[in-house]
Amino acid sequence: MRGTVAGLASPYPIGGMLPAVFQEDEFVQRFTAGLDDVVAPVVSTLDCLEHYLDPALAPEDFLPWLAGWLDMDLGTSGDLVRRRRLLAAAGDLYRRRGTLGGLRDHLWLLFGGQVEVADGTRITVRTTASPQGGAEDPQERPSRTLRVRIAPEEPVDHAVVDRFVAAAKPAHLPHVVEVIAG
Known part of the structure; x- marks a missing residue:
């Protein structure tokens, strides 16, 4: 304040x-x-208002307010350079939201380290459809799974990364997150 x-x-x-x-x-x-x-x-x-709106120049305690205007989570990292870089890239990240590259870059800006995002791993989903009630007619269909593998610079909780990926990925796509302790 x-x-x-x-x-x-x-x-x-x-x-x-x-x-x-x-x-x-x-x-x-x-x-x-x-x-x-x-x-x-x-x-x-x-x-000095224009400087408060510039992520590179804004005071450190002003960054969460600026992130709130952009509806952006700055994460739990105390790294000031990473937080400023994330805010500066907000426009590009929102433009590419829902894409593999956008998710990868957003994760890298949040957590640093090495980030791999892959789409297309096939899994089989069994469904049942029954024209007459009670009779099972199993069908198999391929489904894509988003795989995220991250080796962050600082230790991070798996649940934090999983919640972020769940919020940033397309809603219809299941995902698997692997956090590698480095």
Whole structure:
């Protein structure tokens, strides 16, 4: 949360903008100087707003707010460079969302290390269809499975990667996640 910044002077002191009769009043000048201390961080933030919206320049504590605007999970990593890189790539990642390359790049940006994403492993799914109730007519059909193999730079919980893949992949595609401890 943003607050007052010790020693930050307001570029537009309120006392100097008052009529001359108030500029000579010591109490009014002290009172407005206190208001300047409160308003100075707001003015500074507004003067530098474009830098707050740039992932490369935004203050570290501002990154989660920026990620919230993009509906992006920054993960649990404390690596500031990785988090900034992830936010900077958000437009490209959303453009390629649901593709193998987009998922691979998103996982790499989140966890680092080596990431492999493969589609097309065949498994057999048995289904039953019965024109007359009770009679079984087993049918076999091929199904694709998304396989994700990751060796992250930092230890990561398998469930975290699995939840991310489940949210980022196409909904109809089953997936298997393998996290290799490095």
